[in-house]
Every structure is written in structure tokens, then in C-alpha cells.
Ligand code: HEM
């Protein structure tokens with residue numbers, strides 16, 4: 410199949426810079442993914458030698474970046490069509506498709522192998538599965554096939570805190586499953602808000618995102634439903650007893666703020682006002698996830714410190 414913007418046979422570019430390879434790692438999106446992995450690792454019971462903990466986080470970060478490179482390799486044709494992605498290294502002609510594929514595969518292999526060697530094979534297996542899930546299940550299959558692509562595919566972005574937790578404990582527990590669920594339920598409002606104001610881009614690229622397939626109204630409904638479920642699940646750490654009441658109150662407040670943005674979006678009928686509300690919800694989604702994980706980290710760290718001091 411001929412791809413738009415395909416440079417796989419062209420070797421004359423040769424001018425790829427370090428920053429082009431860095432861009433293949435999708436560093437801005439992955440920064441929050443990596444932060445959730447750090448929180449998972451730091452709040453897990455038990456401890457890792459600081460050097461091993463830093464190595465584990467580096468492996469998760471490199472694995473996440475590798476999956477981004479594999480995504481850009483496969484999506485080069487649609488990235489060349491969308492204004493948001495047209496300047497990425499492959500469509501812009503600075504890196505060839507085969508270079509991106511090789512880079513993604515090599516980094517995937519080493520990140521998984523090193524994580525397994527320095528921590529355990531449960532964490533490494535989860536990392537390998539997450540890379541596979543994003544690069545193959547989401548990118549190659551779901552993204553171009555169903556408007557539920559990001560609900561199912563979003564699981565990939567939700568695994569990192571579970572990987573961080575497993576790096577310390579070697580297990581998957583109810584607590585790490587709750588961390589997974591928070592990001593998993595956050596992803597649909599996060600992404601569909603963006604898809605609402607970038608609807609034209611996705612339609613042009615022929616990607617069946619919810620607003621194009623089911624319409625804006627249905628997307629507004631779905632965002633509201635997922636936001637309610639997310640707000641409820643975000644207080645689970647307190648209900649399950651691994652975070653304090655203080656965390657529960659802050660998380661509950663943040664959940665109410667998220668609901669406020671989702672209701673405001675749901676009320677919009679006019680296309681311009683709807684896009685503006687969607688943009689604001691997207692922006693808030695990033696702050697929300699960062700702060701929820703940050704508060705959880707602070708809460709569990711304080712509890713551990715006080716527990717240690719009282720021991
Ligand atoms: C299938 C799941 C997801 C999809 C489809 C998705 C999609 C997107 C898209 C299209 C953007 C705009 C990026 C750009 O401008 O190039 C974005 C931005 C962003 N996403 Fe997501 N996302 C998903 C999951 C996640 C997860 C799990 C996280 C973190 C835990 C995350 C964190 C971010 C961040 C931090 C940005 C802002 C990047 C910037 O400032 O440029 N996303 N997301």
C-alpha cells in the first residue's frame with residue numbers, strides 16, 4: 410500500500426538530527442505517562458535501591474517512547490494529512506519510516522530486557538504488553554477500525570503506574586488496578602475533548618473518531634458519563650484504605666471540577682462555543698491527572714514517613 414508522505418525507500422534525507430529521534434518518542438505526551446509510572450513505583454509497598462528505581466523509570470520512559478516511534482512509523486500516512494501532525498519527523502521527511510521502525514524496535518527490546526534484569530519479569534512483561542498494545546492493538550487495529558478505539562486502546566496509557574508498582578513488588582494488586590482504572594477512565598474525556606475541536610483533521614484522515622462517526626452530541630454524552638465514573642473511582646484509594654481522607658477530599662474536589670467542565674461542554678449547542686468548551690476540558694484533563702497522582706504521591710509519602718517515624 411502506498412502511503413501519503415512515505416519516505417521508506419528514500420535514503421537521500423540523511424539529515425536526521427538528534428531532536429528528530431527525540432520527537433519520535435512523543436516526549437510531551439509521554440511526560441505525564443512517565444509521571445504516573447513514577448507515582449506507581451514510589452507508592453508501592455517495599456523499596457528499590459535508588460539506582461534500580463531510576464533505571465526502572467528510564468526503562469519505562471524509553472519503552473513508552475519506543476511505542477510512540479512505532480506508532481509514528483505505522484501512522485506516517487495519516488500524520489501527513491493532519492495539520493497537527495504534518496510536521497512530525499517522518500511526514501516532514503527528516504526521518505525515514507524504516508529508521509523509525511528500527512529505532513522503535515531496538516528501544517523496545519532493550520527497555521524490556523533491562524527492566525526485567527534490574528527489577529523483575531512481571532514488570533518487564535507488563536511493559537512489553539503495553540508497547541504491543543499501543544503499537545499493534547491500538548495503532549494498527551483499533552484506531553482505524555472503531556470509534557471505540559481509544560476506550561479499549563486507552564488501556565495502553567493506563568498500564569504505566571501498574572508497571573511502576575510491579576517493578577517494586579513483582580505483583581499486580583487491587584491498588585495498582587485502581588491506579589490503572591483512574592487513567593483508563595480519564596482517557597475518553599481527555600481524548601474526545603480534543604477530537605471535538607480537531608474533528609476536521611480526523612475526518613480528513615479517515616479515522617473513525619467518535620465525533621465524526623456518532624456526532625458531537627453523542628460525544629458530549631459519552632464524555633459526561635466517563636467523567637462521572639472517573640470522579641467516583643478517583644476516591645477509591647481512600648475507600649480501599651491505601652490513601653487518607655485528605656486525598657479523598659482533594660480527589661473528590663478535583664472530580665467535581667472535572668464534572669463542571671464536562672457539564673459545561675454538554676450544555677453547548679453552538680459549534681464555536683462547543684469547540685471552546687472542549688479545548689478548556691482538554692486543558693483541564695491534563696492538570697487533573699497530574700494533580701490527582703501528585704496528591705496521591707504526597708499522601709502516601711507522608712503516611713509512610715509518619716508510619717516510619719512512629720515505628
Ligand atoms: C489512547 C489514548 C490517548 C489518546 C488517543 C491521546 C491523544 C492525544 C492527542 C492526539 C494529543 C495531542 C498531541 C499533539 O498535539 O500532538 C494528546 C495530548 C496529550 N496527552 Fe493524550 N492521549 C491518550 C492518552 C494519554 C495518556 C494515557 C496520557 C498520560 C497519562 C496522555 C497525556 C497527554 C499529554 C500530557 C498531552 C499534551 C501534550 C502537549 O502538551 O503537547 N494522553 N493526547
Ligand SMILES: CC(C)=CCC/C(C)=C/CC/C(C)=C/COP(=O)(O)OP(=O)(O)O
Nearest residue numbers: 438442472473476480539540543565566569
Ligand atoms: C509504557 C508504555 C509503552 C506506555 C505507552 C503509553 C501510551 C500508549 C500512551 C498513549 C498516549 C498517546 C501518545 C496517544 C496518542 O494517540 P494517537 O497515536 O492516536 O495520537 P496521534 O494522532 O497524536 O498520533
